[in-house]
Amino acid sequence: MKKNSKMVLALASVILVISLIAWGYQIRNGLAVTNMRNPFSWGLYIATFAFFVGIAAGGLIVSSSVYLFNIEKLKPFTKIASLSAFASTLGAGAMILPDMGRVERVFNVFLHPNWRSPLVWDVIVISTYLVLTFLSVYVQLLPDWKRDGRGFLNGWTKSREQEQVDALAKKWSRRISIVGLPVAILIHTVTALIFATQASRSWWNTAVLPPDFVSVAVASGTALVLVISLVAVGKERFDEFQEAFRTLALIVAGALVVHFFLVSVDLLVHWWWGKPEGLEVLSLVFGKYGPVYATEILLPGFTMFYFFSKRGSSSFNSLLGGSVLLFVGVFAHRLMLMFPSFNAIPLSLSLPGLGIENWAYPIATGQLKEGMSVFASSWSYAPSLVEYAVALLPFGLILFVVSYALTLYNFVPQKGGLSSRNLNVPSLNTNDIGTLKL
Amino acid sequence: MRLGMVIDLDRCIGCRSCAVACKAHNAQPPGTWWNRVFTPGSEEHQVAVGSNGHLQMNFLPVSCQMCDNAPCEKVCPAGATYTDERGVVLVDYERCIGCRYCIAACPYGVRQFNWEDPHQAKERVGYQEGYEYGYPADYRDPDGRLVYTPNRPLGVVEKCTFCVQYTSKGELPACVQACPAKARIFGDLDDPDSEVSRLVQERQAFRLKEELGTSPKVFYLPPTKSSR
Numbered sequence: 001m002k003k004n005s006k007m008v009l010a011l012a013s014v015i016l017v018i019s020l021i022a023w024g025y026q027i028r029n030g031l032a033v034t035n036m037r038n039p040f041s042w043g044l045y046i047a048t049f050a051f052f053v054g055i056a057a058g059g060l061i062v063s064s065s066v067y068l069f070n071i072e073k074l075k076p077f078t079k080i081a082s083l084s085a086f087a088s089t090l091g092a093g094a095m096i097l098p099d100m101g102r103v104e105r106v107f108n109v110f111l112h113p114n115w116r117s118p119l120v121w122d123v124i125v126i127s128t129y130l131v132l133t134f135l136s137v138y139v140q141l142l143p144d145w146k147r148d149g150r151g152f153l154n155g156w157t158k159s160r161e162q163e164q165v166d167a168l169a170k171k172w173s174r175r176i177s178i179v180g181l182p183v184a185i186l187i188h189t190v191t192a193l194i195f196a197t198q199a200s201r202s203w204w205n206t207a208v209l210p211p212d213f214v215s216v217a218v219a220s221g222t223a224l225v226l227v228i229s230l231v232a233v234g235k236e237r238f239d240e241f242q243e244a245f246r247t248l249a250l251i252v253a254g255a256l257v258v259h260f261f262l263v264s265v266d267l268l269v270h271w272w273w274g275k276p277e278g279l280e281v282l283s284l285v286f287g288k289y290g291p292v293y294a295t296e297i298l299l300p301g302f303t304m305f306y307f308f309s310k311r312g313s314s315s316f317n318s319l320l321g322g323s324v325l326l327f328v329g330v331f332a333h334r335l336m337l338m339f340p341s342f343n344a345i346p347l348s349l350s351l352p353g354l355g356i357e358n359w360a361y362p363i364a365t366g367q368l369k370e371g372m373s374v375f376a377s378s379w380s381y382a383p384s385l386v387e388y389a390v391a392l393l394p395f396g397l398i399l400f401v402v403s404y405a406l407t408l409y410n411f412v413p414q415k416g417g418l419s420s421r422n423l424n425v426p427s428l429n430t431n432d433i434g435t436l437k438l
Numbered sequence: 439m440r441l442g443m444v445i446d447l448d449r450c451i452g453c454r455s456c457a458v459a460c461k462a463h464n465a466q467p468p469g470t471w472w473n474r475v476f477t478p479g480s481e482e483h484q485v486a487v488g489s490n491g492h493l494q495m496n497f498l499p500v501s502c503q504m505c506d507n508a509p510c511e512k513v514c515p516a517g518a519t520y521t522d523e524r525g526v527v528l529v530d531y532e533r534c535i536g537c538r539y540c541i542a543a544c545p546y547g548v549r550q551f552n553w554e555d556p557h558q559a560k561e562r563v564g565y566q567e568g569y570e571y572g573y574p575a576d577y578r579d580p581d582g583r584l585v586y587t588p589n590r591p592l593g594v595v596e597k598c599t600f601c602v603q604y605t606s607k608g609e610l611p612a613c614v615q616a617c618p619a620k621a622r623i624f625g626d627l628d629d630p631d632s633e634v635s636r637l638v639q640e641r642q643a644f645r646l647k648e649e650l651g652t653s654p655k656v657f658y659l660p661p662t663k664s665s666r
């Protein structure tokens with residue numbers, strides 16, 4: 001185990017270094033090294049950002065439901081849920097930075113915030129969420145640290161009794177969850193509002209977007225908790241937590257039902273009125289971007305049915321597989337936020353009498369290049385190699401933070417006497433599970 | 439004061455002089471065009487659309503519409519995009535963080551990003567060495583905000599400023615000066631006696647994407663030469 005985690009850490013570091021080098025290259029040469037241009041001005045970075053904001057939710061939603069709704073079965077996983085939430089939020093925040101043309105000026109958002117901008121609201125809620133998830137991990141680790149006589153920023157617990165620290169941790173994780181749940185919902189609502197407020201883009205401009213972001217977040221965030229706990233617990237001890245895993249799988253499937261419901265009413269409304277702009281977007285969704293759209297619908301659709309079934313939700317491999325399919329689908333979903341939207345140019349005109357509907361007014365691409373028209377009515381965006389490399393940043397960061405934390409501290413409930421086999425922490429006894437149940 | 443523009447589509451001959459003057463006066467980097475002129479409905483500019491002998495060819499110049507309810511300004515997280523006291527929507531090149539939210543928000547596709555360094559871009563595409571074009575000096579608004587500079591910084595957004603470097607001195611924007619057909623009329627929409635106000639009132643002036651509620655300050659007079 002120790003060797004394994006060292007290898008994961010090394011892998012994470014390599015990923016981080018690759019992405020940082022690519023980012024450095026991009027800073028030197030400008031965003032021209034991406035395949036974004038004026039007609040298609042947000043791409044892989046913003047889609048990846050939205051993806052990680054989504055999976056960041058699950059964490060606190062799981063811990064909160066334990067405390068708020070008394071879903072006892074999930075208790076063993078609150079620590080790991082908070083950790084995954086913290087790491088994903090960090091990843092999401094980091095992903096935003098390379099998308100900025102002038103990253104060294106981002107402080108302007110704090111110096112001169114425009115309170116009308118949904119981006120400013122997003123910075124506020126995501127930072128709040130980052131702090132809350134960090135605190136949540138911190139307080140849940142306090143009792144263990146106290147017992148083992150180590151830890152981080154916990155000098156103040158020295159003068160206290162173990163019972164006092166246990167009680168304190170219990171009280172504060174509860175409080176943080178209570179504050180955290182609305183903030184978790186807010187980060188999706190506000191991230192969705194970045195898009196939903198824009199009447200210039202009919203694909204985004206729908207009130208369904210925020211609730212849909214929340215449902216996708218619950219599904220993908222819970223799936224991430226599922227995956228991390230599966231890996232942390234291991235196949236051998238799967239049976240021990242079968243109940244909890246099944247509950248998580250049901251949450252994922254239930255959230256997907258809501259997601260598909262919202263998506264279908266949204267499509268129906270777009271199609272029913274049949275505005276040329278609306279139909280154009282639909283033809284992009286089902287035509288040019290059909291394969292990506294099929295990925296976004298079919299994979300999570302499969303996971304939904306699979307996780308509802310007894311078979312899908314009761315074995316280690318099926319849970320892992322279903323979650324991975326879901327991640328791929330949700331990532332496609334985030335990409336589909338961009339493709340149809342930017343390829344339907346907002347300034348399009350109809351010429352009645354000539355039978356011309358929806359003629360797109362060409363946009364200057366922003367680059368003069370041999371063999372390429374300066375003006376474009378659509379932009380077939382596919383990320384460049386540099387973009388892929390830069391977009392590894394959050395993946396590396398999350399892998400690093402999670403695996404590092406797992407090697408350092410004890411995030412999984414330990415079985416008596418067996419714990420030192422898994423992690424390099426002193427052996428703990430079965431009471432541990434008791435402490436977690438606080 | 440609310441500066442606005444009326445573009446008479448009846449007079450526009452689609453010559454793109456305004457686009458060229460705009461590009462040159464405002465030192466736009468290669469591939470960047472604040473002002474575009476196209477033939478609506480047609481794949482190519484200056485090619486008629488229609489069939490069976492019923493052909494039509496009109497021209498539509500589009501630059502920043504100077505929206506009163508400007509989504510680009512509302513989304514800008516750092517307040518880099520703002521409306522000055524004359525109603526002109528401007529971008530502070532020293533404050534823009536390059537997030538490009540405004541490009542997504544603008545319904546008119548007029549915002550342009552500096553994907554590469556303008557200096558290098560000019561070199562790369564082979565503009566003659568030493569060829570510098572455009573108004574040569576920086577222009578700062580009364581608060582000291584940099585809203586025009588001949589060589590834009592890498593990674594910021596730019597767009598039409600109603601030629602702030604000229605109009606702040608009472609001169610006309612370059613496109614208005616350059617139009618050989620006198621299709622562009624510039625003035626104060628708050629002054630009921632100005633030519634722009636009169637045209638907006640008396641002619642069937644329309645605005646682009648009126649249904650979005652952006653309230654542009656650029657008005658168009660419809661073309662009557664519908665077929666020829």
Ligand code: SF4
Pocket residue numbers: 501502503504505508509510511527543544545546547548549597652
């Ligand atoms: S046309 Fe676009 S850039 Fe100009 S004010 Fe309106 S929204 Fe802003």
Ligand code: SF4
Pocket residue numbers: 510513514515516517518519529533534535536537538539540541594595
């Ligand atoms: S790109 Fe610049 S001007 Fe546009 S919204 Fe971002 S900070 Fe504001």
